[in-house]
Amino acid sequence: MIRKTAAVWAGKATGTLSRVSRRGGGTTLPGDIARIIDPKILTRLAKDLTYGSIVVTGTNGKTTTARLLSWLLEGAGHRVVANRAGANLIFGVTAAALNRAGSDGRLKADWGVFEIDEASLPKAVDEIQPRATLVLNLFRDQLDRYGELETIAKKIEKALGAVPETSRAILNADDPRVAEIGLNLARKPLWYGLDDISVASTTLPHAADARTCPRCGSSLIFDAVYVGHDGVYRCPNHDFSRPTPEIAATNIKLDGFDSLALTIDGTRIEMPLGGLYNCYNVLAAYAAARSIDLTAAYIADRLRTFKAAFGRQERVEFRGRHLILVLSKNPAGFNETVRTAVELAQGKNFIVGLNDRKADGTDVSWIWDVDFEMLKGKADVVIPAGNRAHDLAVRLKYAGVAAEQPQTDSGKALDLLIKSTREGDTAYLLCTYTAMLDLRAELVRRGWASPYWET
Amino acid sequence: MGIPILGNMKFTVGWLYPDLMNIYGDRGNILTLLRRAEWHGYETTVVELGRGSTTQMDDVDVFFFGGGQDREQALIYDDLREFKQASLQRAVQNGAQILAVCGGYQLLGHYYQTADGKRYDGIGLIDVRTEAGKRRFIGDVVVQAEIEGLSPSTLVGFENHSGRTFLGPKAKPLGRVLQGHGNNGADRREGCVQGGVIGTYMHGSLLPKNPHLADHLIAAALRRRGAGALSHLDDSAELAAHDWILQRAQRR
Numbered sequence: 151m152i153r154k155t156a157a158v159w160a161g162k163a164t165g166t167l168s169r170v171s172r173r174g175g176g177t178t179l180p181g182d183i184a185r186i187i188d189p190k191i192l193t194r195l196a197k198d199l200t201y202g203s204i205v206v207t208g209t210n211g212k213t214t215t216a217r218l219l220s221w222l223l224e225g226a227g228h229r230v231v232a233n234r235a236g237a238n239l240i241f242g243v244t245a246a247a248l249n250r251a252g253s254d255g256r257l258k259a260d261w262g263v264f265e266i267d268e269a270s271l272p273k274a275v276d277e278i279q280p281r282a283t284l285v286l287n288l289f290r291d292q293l294d295r296y297g298e299l300e301t302i303a304k305k306i307e308k309a310l311g312a313v314p315e316t317s318r319a320i321l322n323a324d325d326p327r328v329a330e331i332g333l334n335l336a337r338k339p340l341w342y343g344l345d346d347i348s349v350a351s352t353t354l355p356h357a358a359d360a361r362t363c364p365r366c367g368s369s370l371i372f373d374a375v376y377v378g379h380d381g382v383y384r385c386p387n388h389d390f391s392r393p394t395p396e397i398a399a400t401n402i403k404l405d406g407f408d409s410l411a412l413t414i415d416g417t418r419i420e421m422p423l424g425g426l427y428n429c430y431n432v433l434a435a436y437a438a439a440r441s442i443d444l445t446a447a448y449i450a451d452r453l454r455t456f457k458a459a460f461g462r463q464e465r466v467e468f469r470g471r472h473l474i475l476v477l478s479k480n481p482a483g484f485n486e487t488v489r490t491a492v493e494l495a496q497g498k499n500f501i502v503g504l505n506d507r508k509a510d511g512t513d514v515s516w517i518w519d520v521d522f523e524m525l526k527g528k529a530d531v532v533i534p535a536g537n538r539a540h541d542l543a544v545r546l547k548y549a550g551v552a553a554e555q556p557q558t559d560s561g562k563a564l565d566l567l568i569k570s571t572r573e574g575d576t577a578y579l580l581c582t583y584t585a586m587l588d589l590r591a592e593l594v595r596r597g598w599a600s601p602y603w604e605t
Numbered sequence: 606m607g608i609p610i611l612g613n614m615k616f617t618v619g620w621l622y623p624d625l626m627n628i629y630g631d632r633g634n635i636l637t638l639l640r641r642a643e644w645h646g647y648e649t650t651v652v653e654l655g656r657g658s659t660t661q662m663d664d665v666d667v668f669f670f671g672g673g674q675d676r677e678q679a680l681i682y683d684d685l686r687e688f689k690q691a692s693l694q695r696a697v698q699n700g701a702q703i704l705a706v707c708g709g710y711q712l713l714g715h716y717y718q719t720a721d722g723k724r725y726d727g728i729g730l731i732d733v734r735t736e737a738g739k740r741r742f743i744g745d746v747v748v749q750a751e752i753e754g755l756s757p758s759t760l761v762g763f764e765n766h767s768g769r770t771f772l773g774p775k776a777k778p779l780g781r782v783l784q785g786h787g788n789n790g791a792d793r794r795e796g797c798v799q800g801g802v803i804g805t806y807m808h809g810s811l812l813p814k815n816p817h818l819a820d821h822l823i824a825a826a827l828r829r830r831g832a833g834a835l836s837h838l839d840d841s842a843e844l845a846a847h848d849w850i851l852q853r854a855q856r857r
């Protein structure tokens with residue numbers, strides 16, 4: 151216990167120091183320090199939680215889904231500890247728990263809601279012993295960092311197979327590779343999925359990458375495609391098909407980045423988030439909330455007033471221009487944000503930002519799997535930005551999109567955007583993680599936005 | 606096919622296993638070949654050569670064979686030998702070009718040998734062999750190309766592979782490594798050129814940032830149709846991306 155308290159103190163001191171020195175939000179360094187002093191610190195802290203933890207993993211949507219869950223729990227009067235700033239490795243989770251621990255070394259919260267990087271899930275599940283684990287989707291993402299999709303899927307399957315009996319797996323039935331994980335589990339998971347062909351397409355986008363049957367390798371037949379390779383699918387050899395979701399969304403209505411509405415089991419949910427991909431996040435959060443007995447009526451009421459996380463459909467106003475920041479970090483995610491901005495929001499002005507730092511993935515070839523062709527003839531101004539702006543400029547050229555000169559300097563990219571966006575108009579900033587951080591830091595520097603650890 | 610048809614302004618790209626072997630943004634190579642051929646005045650088609658038999662391979666000017674994840678690579682292994690090998694050999698003899706990257710590069714060679722000594726036979730179209738290595742080579746690659754007349758003479762890309770590829774006497778290296786690891790991290794060679802086949806570990810994607818290599822492939826393939834030199838295109842955007850990688854390499 152003395153060791154735990156020492157670890158908590160050392161970690162907390164590091165967090166304060168890091169924030170004071172403005173190196174960032176103090177989001178992971180304290181976790182590193184505390185884990186060195188007490189390697190079991192996270193397990194010990196997790197045991198202090200009144201009710202337990204919910205863990206969220208998957209390629210896309212972790213941050214928004216975790217934020218939705220925190221929002222629901224907090225509204226019901228629970229004290230929630232969460233790793234909010236996308237610090238989704240084990241150190242970030244440890245740091246978040248430390249941050250909420252008191253001087254006695256005890257974690258003072260009722261629930262933990264943690265987003266976990268796919269590759270870190272086994273360790274996190276082992277240390278946290280969550281009440282529920284959500285697996286959102288498995289898309290191709292930063293292969294230089296994570297390794298192959300199949301390896302990740304096997305890791306997740308193993309992690310879910312090792313959780314205690316009281317722990318529930320909540321899985322996206324519409325994702326073929328996630329479904330295969332769930333079908334192999336000894337205990338039946340809680341399945342969720344979309345059920346509205348009016349928002350589906352029948353062809354897979356180019357970026358779809360789990361298009362073969364995980365059992366026999368045949369090309370899957372898709373009766374509906376919602377997002378990436380997520381949809382209603384079956385194998386022609388009849389050995390594999392989409393599990394029937396118990397929690398299903400119907401009657402989906404989408405309005406740009408402004409709002410979405412859907413019906414789950416007779417309950418109408420309307421909320422200020424945009425895009426079909428967010429329907430999945432809402433559905434996942436709903437499924438988890440229902441599994442811990444929050445009522446449908448309460449969930450619907452609470453979600454009405456939800457506010458998006460940093461860089462996820464965040465809004466910034468400047469001299470009458472509306473800037474909407476949307477994190478877009480891999481082909482499946484980028485396709486959805488571009489589609490939402492162009493088709494649903496009728497967006498005309500864009501910054502598309504690409505960096506190749508470690509957190510973005512050092513290999514930028516995936517931009518060729520994004521359907522930037524959607525911007526052709528629709529967008530008026532497209533500014534390639536980020537340290538790999540030149541690569542984006544080439545991508546846009548071959549997509550037939552008339553783009554501006556590439557801007558590797560965030561300030562210059564913003565100046566050009568403001569210059570080319572009329573007062574009253576909306577511009578969309580679709581960027582990878584650190585490209586978003588750079589642009590956002592510039593917005594903060596100019597006093598247009600607040601630092602992200604204050605949001 | 607194989608007989609030059611003057612005035613036939615068609616250009617066909619054959620994409621081998623687009624659904625399975627397309628992991629590293631390989632679509633960039635396809636789009637670059639198509640758009641550039643169009644800008645040079647040709648009417649383009651892309652034929653997708655998936656699993657099973659196909660009759661379309663004789664029409665192809667440039668084949669593209671990309672990389673895949675291990676699982677996908679296993680799925681095409683038998684199909685390649687059964688349905689594609691003979692047609693590919695015939696096509697190359699008739700002057701078609703092949704660009705093979707990563708997994709595709711390995712599969713066109715003699716074999717791939719795993720860490721525990723198990724050999725998977727390739728189709729032996731190029732005189733290279735590959736063995737599994739321990740460490741993954743990941744990062745930018747800059748190469749001094751050994752293809753005559755290529756201007757600029759550098760090629761840039763991104764590598765991500767653990768295979769170590771060694772060239773036999775019939776295969777010439779695509780270039781000398783200035784930055785990165787290349788074929789095997791030992792002999793400073795990257796890729797191979799043999800007849801109409803170019804194999805390489807560079808993706809990133811390769812052709813968009815190396816428009817001169819794209820045009821080299823297009824021109825070489827069209828020569829058998831009696832085509833002359835290609836028109837001049839404005840490549841300032843492509844070469845700016847190329848130069849950015851060169852400059853970063855020089856800063857290191």
Ligand SMILES: [Zn+2]
Pocket residue numbers: 363364365366367368385386387388389390
């Ligand atoms: Zn099957």
